[in-house]
Amino acid sequence: MTDPALPARHDFLRRHNFGLVLTTIAARGPLSRAQLAVDTGLTKATVSQLAERLVSCGLVRELEPARGAVGRPGSPLELDRKGIVGLGVEIAADYLAVCAADLSGAVVIHRVEGRDNRGAAPSAVIDRVAALVHAVREDLQATGRSALGVSVAVPGLVEGGHTVRLAPNLPGWTDLPLAAHLSVALATQLPIEAENEANLAALAELWYGIATDLDFIHVSGEIGVGGGVVVDGAVFRGVRGFAGELGHVTVDPAGPLCGCGSTGCLEQYAGQDALLRAAGVTGDSSTRDGDPNGPLRELVSRAEAGDERTTAALDAAGRAIGLAVAAVVNILDVPTVVLGGIYAPLAQWLVAPVEAELRLRALANRWDPVTVLVSTLGTQAAVRGAAGVCVDRVLRDPVSYFPVLQLG
Amino acid sequence: MTDPALPARHDFLRRHNFGLVLTTIAARGPLSRAQLAVDTGLTKATVSQLAERLVSCGLVRELEPARGAVGRPGSPLELDRKGIVGLGVEIAADYLAVCAADLSGAVVIHRVEGRDNRGAAPSAVIDRVAALVHAVREDLQATGRSALGVSVAVPGLVEGGHTVRLAPNLPGWTDLPLAAHLSVALATQLPIEAENEANLAALAELWYGIATDLDFIHVSGEIGVGGGVVVDGAVFRGVRGFAGELGHVTVDPAGPLCGCGSTGCLEQYAGQDALLRAAGVTGDSSTRDGDPNGPLRELVSRAEAGDERTTAALDAAGRAIGLAVAAVVNILDVPTVVLGGIYAPLAQWLVAPVEAELRLRALANRWDPVTVLVSTLGTQAAVRGAAGVCVDRVLRDPVSYFPVLQLG
DNA sequence: AGCTTAAGTTCGACAGCCAAACTAACCGGC
DNA sequence: GCCGGTTAGTTTGGCTGTCGAACTTAAGCT
Structure with missing residues (x-):
């Protein structure tokens, strides 16, 4: 919001502080004006003035005073969820x-x-x-x-x-x-x-999922493989907004040809179709109009049954993901990895090989190991x-x- | 400078606008107060007030009025280079x-x-x-x-x-x-x-070198290999500030063991020592207290002489760099690559293989090819x-x- | 010289924050 | 049931820093 190339005028202060008050309420739940003043660093007078307007716009709602403690009880302000x-x-x-x-x-x-x-x-x-x-x-x-x-x-x-x-x-x-x-x-x-x-799924994981307040890369497995990098509460979009094409990072230059024209792309090891093929699950997911999750469920049940071909495929996929993510960790220094999309239900077989490759290849991993988490939002994330x-x-x-x- | 978690007070306006005036002068050369007002969006009155203080602090210097045009000539303000x-x-x-x-x-x-x-x-x-x-x-x-x-x-x-x-x-x-x-x-x-x-070298390239006003990754070859990503005029530092460890991105998982414990790191293909070894140049650069650039010069002259072992080593290094940088481009969407450090004098042998790998492996390369530039600052960049x-x-x-x- | 044009300064108005005094509401003890 | 203690929220006045407009300054042009 603050562009260093733009002049700062008086109205900027209001603008900034309105946002500050709202995001503080959003982050820490219903707060009284007095508590808001402490948390934001503004004075009570200013908070009161801002709050009055936020209430009249239907953005914020005043709750009943909370009794029980000594002194005049404060009226908590919360985000208006009705408007x-x-x-x-x-x-x-x-x-x-x-x-x-x-x-x-x-x-x-x-x-x-x-x-x-x-x-x-x-x-x-x-x-x-x-x-x-x-x-x-x-x-x-x-x-x-x-x-x-x-x-x-x-x-x-x-x-x-x-x-x-x-x-x-x-x-x-x-x-x-x-x-x-x-x-x-x-x-x-x-x-x-x-x-x-993939970027939106990563934000969902930040706001509503497993990665609240963390800096992380969200790896979303679908037909393709996407990566959303969240640093400081915002997605890193890159220059033109094309960041996050994890699926076409090279895992092994001598690997198989990919549809993109390159060789050894992550997608060829850990994309949904490649995974199903390697595990020997029949029925290409792209030709079914029925339950799109059928083949995935089949994969999970085979893995649960201990089918060796399936667990080997998952292990290879996990190592490929770990290698690609290690590159991201080395380049971007993100301390957490969230496995999302189809990787969430497959996580119990993926986490170990992913972590093993990170231990081997991520330089910062030694004194501050990269945490691997599993998405809780699944396909609703995006x-x-x-x-x-x-x-x-x-x-x-x-x-x-x-x-x-x-x-x- | 603007932390959204901090309250905005009056003094912020001054603070911001001082910076705005200074960076505008830095970016567009000596400017009169009137021109500064136009460029920054502030009023002449405000600019005058700010300028007066900047001059009295020795940050800015007033030049002689520039005559020649109609109307009262303005007095250009420039950064004070003497203090x-x-x-x-x-x-x-x-x-x-x-x-x-x-x-x-x-x-x-x-x-x-x-x-x-x-x-x-x-x-x-x-x-x-x-x-x-x-x-x-x-x-x-x-x-x-x-x-x-x-x-x-x-x-x-x-x-x-x-x-x-x-x-x-x-x-x-x-x-x-x-x-x-x-x-x-x-x-x-x-x-x-x-x-x-590597991050500092990238900034030097942004401010004083070949990449003014661009978004790019600067690959700095030294004993190790570093990468500095510049987006929107700032280095991407990552969460803890460890971003840019390009040297330990895996180029080939089946490659040679690296000092970091991993295998097939870029450094093992394109680091200075690896490069000298592969080219067969004797004299480890680490044991010389004399001219540190001796072995590098030897490498360049052998390449110029067309020595096959040397050009093969450079080609392999170029391809390894291209592969690692392609990963960065896919993940971060940077449209430009700057070859710096020891890669600058070696650029004529490196650019082709780097570009070839980018064409093959960088997804966005198709409709918007990645530009490969050569550092003008060389080893002085950092x-x-x-x-x-x-x-x-x-x-x-x-x-x-x-x-x-x-x-x- | 006098007119035109543009640069820079001065001054009053206004926005928005803070600090402090003030009012409001509740608790607890007597 | 009243009164002091405590905390919440409001009101008031002051201060800072910007803007806009009038004003002054310094040139070129005729």
């Missing part, structure tokens, strides 16, 4: 999902619709997304809530938060101005943005992250959504 | 270097001393550094200049800007509070900080970057160095 929500959308290869989250991040509505998006034209998919979002907005209106933004998770490279450059598993999705199209299809002025699903992004923006800079805060 | 300087120190495996840079980044003093630091105790090295710095400070005093900070480049992992956790090519340099030791040895209150040499860091801090936040600015 505005953020909308998250996920466009996956084989389903669509929409999710509404209130200011606290709690899920209000969550809908998933199985669908083959690989065989459909982008415009048809966008129309279906618009219909789903429209239905969700109507239901929200019935409970008196309204959305203030839409964020879309896409399994591909997204440029500038609006355009899909390339989505390897969604044929036809190249150089597509998704945000603009969806804006037209929805016939709305709502801010709409798109983002890589949508929840998307909805969370909308909410997070409001909390950090409410003035940009409610200009009234700045006036009168 | 304060930043000091940079580099502790390499086989030499020490000290550099003083004025506010514009221009080198005032630059001294290099060949020395085997691998065989010496850390305390002996620190004493020698202190002596060198002391001598430079005396010479500076003779010209009326004074240092306002020391920044030390170290070929290893530096934690929190003060402690060397591990330096693979400097035996004994583990868990060493370098900043504190140097502070004692120098008997000074000057702010002293330590930083990885020291100059170190000196530059001191200068940069002052320009960004002069109030922290001159509290007077904030008062009266």
